[in-house]
Amino acid sequence: MNQPKIDTSPKVSDEVRKTTCYMCACRCGINVHMKDGKVAYIEGNRDHPINKGVLCAKGAAGIMQVNAPSRLRAPLRRVGPRGSGEFEEISWDEALDLAVSWLKPIRETAPEKLAFFTGRDQSQSFTGFWAQNYGTPNFAAHGGFCSVNMAAGGIYTMGGAFWEFGQPDWEHTKLFLLFGVAEDHDSNPIKMGLGKIKARGAKVIGINPIRTGYNAIADDWVGITPGTDGLFILSLVHELLKAGKVDLDYLARYTNAPVLVNGDPKSPEKGLFLRDDAGKPLVIDRVTGKLTAFDKPGVRPDLHASHRHAGITHRPVFHLLAEKYLDPKYAPEKVADRCGIKPDKIRRIAAEIARVAFDEAITLNQEWTDFRGEMHATMTGRPVSFHAMRGISAHSNGFQTCRALHVLQILLGTVETPGGFRFKPPYPKPPEAHPKPHSGVNPGGPLNGPHLGFVQGPDDLMLKDDGSAARIDKAFTWENPMSAHGLMHMVISNAHAGDPYKIDTLFMYMANMSWNSSMNTSGVIDMLTDKDESGEYVIPRIIYSDAYSSEMVAYADLILPDTTYLERHDCISLLDRPISEADAAADAIRWPVIEPDRDVRGFQSVLCDLGARLGLPGFVNADGSAKYADYADYIVNHERRPGIGPLAGWRMGEKGLQNGRGGANASQLDSYIKNGGFFVEHIPAEASYYKPWNTAYQDWAVGMGIYDSPQPYIFQLYVEPLRKFQLAAEGHGKRQPPDHLRERIKTTLDPLPVWYAPFEDGHVDPVEFPIHALTQRPMAMYHSWGTQNAWLRQIHGHNPLYLPTRLMAEHKLSDGDWACVTSAHGSITVPVAHMAALNENTVWTWNAIGKRKGTWALEHDAPEATRGFLLNHLIHELLPPKGDGLRWANSDPVTGQAAWFDLRVKIEKVPAPIEAHPVFDPIKSPVGTGPKELKWKVGK
Numbered sequence: 001m002n003q004p005k006i007d008t009s010p011k012v013s014d015e016v017r018k019t020t021c022y023m024c025a026c027r028c029g030i031n032v033h034m035k036d037g038k039v040a041y042i043e044g045n046r047d048h049p050i051n052k053g054v055l056c057a058k059g060a061a062g063i064m065q066v067n068a069p070s071r072l073r074a075p076l077r078r079v080g081p082r083g084s085g086e087f088e089e090i091s092w093d094e095a096l097d098l099a100v101s102w103l104k105p106i107r108e109t110a111p112e113k114l115a116f117f118t119g120r121d122q123s124q125s126f127t128g129f130w131a132q133n134y135g136t137p138n139f140a141a142h143g144g145f146c147s148v149n150m151a152a153g154g155i156y157t158m159g160g161a162f163w164e165f166g167q168p169d170w171e172h173t174k175l176f177l178l179f180g181v182a183e184d185h186d187s188n189p190i191k192m193g194l195g196k197i198k199a200r201g202a203k204v205i206g207i208n209p210i211r212t213g214y215n216a217i218a219d220d221w222v223g224i225t226p227g228t229d230g231l232f233i234l235s236l237v238h239e240l241l242k243a244g245k246v247d248l249d250y251l252a253r254y255t256n257a258p259v260l261v262n263g264d265p266k267s268p269e270k271g272l273f274l275r276d277d278a279g280k281p282l283v284i285d286r287v288t289g290k291l292t293a294f295d296k297p298g299v300r301p302d303l304h305a306s307h308r309h310a311g312i313t314h315r316p317v318f319h320l321l322a323e324k325y326l327d328p329k330y331a332p333e334k335v336a337d338r339c340g341i342k343p344d345k346i347r348r349i350a351a352e353i354a355r356v357a358f359d360e361a362i363t364l365n366q367e368w369t370d371f372r373g374e375m376h377a378t379m380t381g382r383p384v385s386f387h388a389m390r391g392i393s394a395h396s397n398g399f400q401t402c403r404a405l406h407v408l409q410i411l412l413g414t415v416e417t418p419g420g421f422r423f424k425p426p427y428p429k430p431p432e433a434h435p436k437p438h439s440g441v442n443p444g445g446p447l448n449g450p451h452l453g454f455v456q457g458p459d460d461l462m463l464k465d466d467g468s469a470a471r472i473d474k475a476f477t478w479e480n481p482m483s484a485h486g487l488m489h490m491v492i493s494n495a496h497a498g499d500p501y502k503i504d505t506l507f508m509y510m511a512n513m514s515w516n517s518s519m520n521t522s523g524v525i526d527m528l529t530d531k532d533e534s535g536e537y538v539i540p541r542i543i544y545s546d547a548y549s550s551e552m553v554a555y556a557d558l559i560l561p562d563t564t565y566l567e568r569h570d571c572i573s574l575l576d577r578p579i580s581e582a583d584a585a586a587d588a589i590r591w592p593v594i595e596p597d598r599d600v601r602g603f604q605s606v607l608c609d610l611g612a613r614l615g616l617p618g619f620v621n622a623d624g625s626a627k628y629a630d631y632a633d634y635i636v637n638h639e640r641r642p643g644i645g646p647l648a649g650w651r652m653g654e655k656g657l658q659n660g661r662g663g664a665n666a667s668q669l670d671s672y673i674k675n676g677g678f679f680v681e682h683i684p685a686e687a688s689y690y691k692p693w694n695t696a697y698q699d700w701a702v703g704m705g706i707y708d709s710p711q712p713y714i715f716q717l718y719v720e721p722l723r724k725f726q727l728a729a730e731g732h733g734k735r736q737p738p739d740h741l742r743e744r745i746k747t748t749l750d751p752l753p754v755w756y757a758p759f760e761d762g763h764v765d766p767v768e769f770p771i772h773a774l775t776q777r778p779m780a781m782y783h784s785w786g787t788q789n790a791w792l793r794q795i796h797g798h799n800p801l802y803l804p805t806r807l808m809a810e811h812k813l814s815d816g817d818w819a820c821v822t823s824a825h826g827s828i829t830v831p832v833a834h835m836a837a838l839n840e841n842t843v844w845t846w847n848a849i850g851k852r853k854g855t856w857a858l859e860h861d862a863p864e865a866t867r868g869f870l871l872n873h874l875i876h877e878l879l880p881p882k883g884d885g886l887r888w889a890n891s892d893p894v895t896g897q898a899a900w901f902d903l904r905v906k907i908e909k910v911p912a913p914i915e916a917h918p919v920f921d922p923i924k925s926p927v928g929t930g931p932k933e934l935k936w937k938v939g940k
């Protein structure tokens, strides 16, 4: 009778607003529950193609992100010295007038004096469009220090790569091999996929020096030595070739394995393809025995036959490939010590791959027609799939390692076949379907084309007439010819050195360059604050946009405060990095489910405004008025090509709404919001596999506006553009590399994947620095955003350096002891912890947990600011001198990707200091510190 009345189903919200999560890069659908106009809680959207209702800890903690005390509150103008953190708040008009007063004069005279680089944003097709209209050649996003080796290696080899480009066939795969993966970038979708295949009893093999996260649930773990993945993969290729376990039919039909290669050692065409008058690569037809274009209807390309003409022998790519990888130097015994994997284990994995691929092949009863017009009654799959990301790519041999992995997939016939790896629209897309880079400056006018792209040979490099770099980051030069994503990590050091030229304004978005996004953190801080003889800053002006009081804020002269992800419009576009799945094209939006309670604006809307104030052609009407009121207006009304806009859903056709192609529809965003924030269009069943060669897919993609005409192509086991750079290094052609780069180009730009030791190994004494040092992204954090989030800080508040059993014993260390870790570049003193499941010669820590005092609204005694630390202090953008009078970049020689994971260190036990070293002076926080207790009540 006296029981209290408890409401067991309280009303949690009075409205649900559906948008897209941005607590990491996976872009799941979320239902934001609102109560009294405030966010009450966040759950996963069950209808969303990416996460189907699943929400991770980060996603749930979004509520703390949008209420974080570290949010910037208003535009800021620096009043103290750079780095002090002393600012005054100004109005948006003042801020934009100031920006225009800096940007307009240089646009009229020398637009290259603006360097505009963006970090983790997901709107590169928009920011690139802005930069192109401004006219500077100096634009890129952060791919150069993230995973460009993976993207470029994949696109040059097979027209797409892992992650946003494609995914394992979770429904059919029977064996899944997972190489080093950033678990924040590969969060819910991979977890769900792993859950699916584990439930089916499929086997997972993890190849990673560190057994955490996904590797912890692998059935087999290969604790490989960092930087040797390529060698391990080529040893697997050696074993498969020796056993004859490669898919010859697939190779003959869908790859350049049968394409004939000029073998004349004296020819300027040595190593190039034999082509017909139309420029098509030639093969020998097994039926007629004659030279034939690779794509001729009815052709049966011969993997075996050579062709001799005018005294020159042309051999098929497959000959060259087999010869190269059957070399005993790739035998398991020969690579085992270097890779830290026993020969038997390499052999066993190769045998298992072969068994599943060839003895457990699967067949789907689905007809399809290929690009040569041949009809197939079924789809056959070899159910072995792979996934990889930054772990194998952030090395100086990363491009060729990523290529090696794709070559392994292709040899097995597991790409775009059931059970293997599947592309996600707009991929597959070969390099020829991407633009080439442009750097043609026209003061007062736009650049002569898109900044970034895929070069086909030396003629496409971005060099000035005197041979110097056209871009401030030296992308697309002989030092890194295929730098498809630019080199953000080199911008500050090159601008500081005035090499290749000086700039006036550095404009950056969401990139914490004075902290966890830079190699050589202290050096970058010095460069940002350095003054010349006249007392002016060497980098004269810095504009920065961020939503939070990050470490980079203190180093800017003007801050344009961004919104949080629930307060803004965003467009996750098929023109950029959409949310497609292997069986559907999909894109999504974010929209302001809450209004900002501060004087902040979405960065993309600010760019629209700035573009109009600067009179950029893409941002003004003929009468000079602003073309777009804000980013939402741009998303709806911008057309990149006739009928193709940022969003593919609910476009306006002649007979009403249609998807893919069509004119602008003023109600488009309403349709997205009504549909849960996303649009999805499924690929027809007959088009769902074999996409690069499947007529039904090609036609469907044209209808969706992904291509303007069918783009069938064959996979490039042998990448001819790489060979063109080698030919130049051998002395052929007009454009010649500098002499000091010739040998490196010959060795590293091999058209067939090669493995070479990471460059740092040749620049430091491996006896003095015997240990490999790595960072990993925790699943629960996304870059630096996570460790200021009140909920997520409870998961990773600080980050010990993890040591394997052998090194703990050797250095007489116990959990909680401290060690001094020294590289050729610097030292840090940090707490250590034991971890047994770790390569015995590797140490590691979580990335971006350590914070600088005075940033992110944290107290000065926060664990992140006292015990947290970064490995970045040990890494330099240049390799140590090796006595040849040159300083070599610490990056991949093909793409320029920062070689974060080549780091070698030594360790010494030291007495516990008061806090981790190095200690930096505190910064004056423009937002103060957060309250002692962060809580509030939503609703009555």
Ligand code: SF4
Pocket (backbone or CB within 6 Å): 021, 022, 023, 024, 025, 026, 027, 028, 051, 054, 055, 056, 057, 058, 059, 060, 187, 188, 189
């Ligand atoms: S995986 Fe990433 S995008 Fe998905 S809910 Fe978690 S944080 Fe959000």
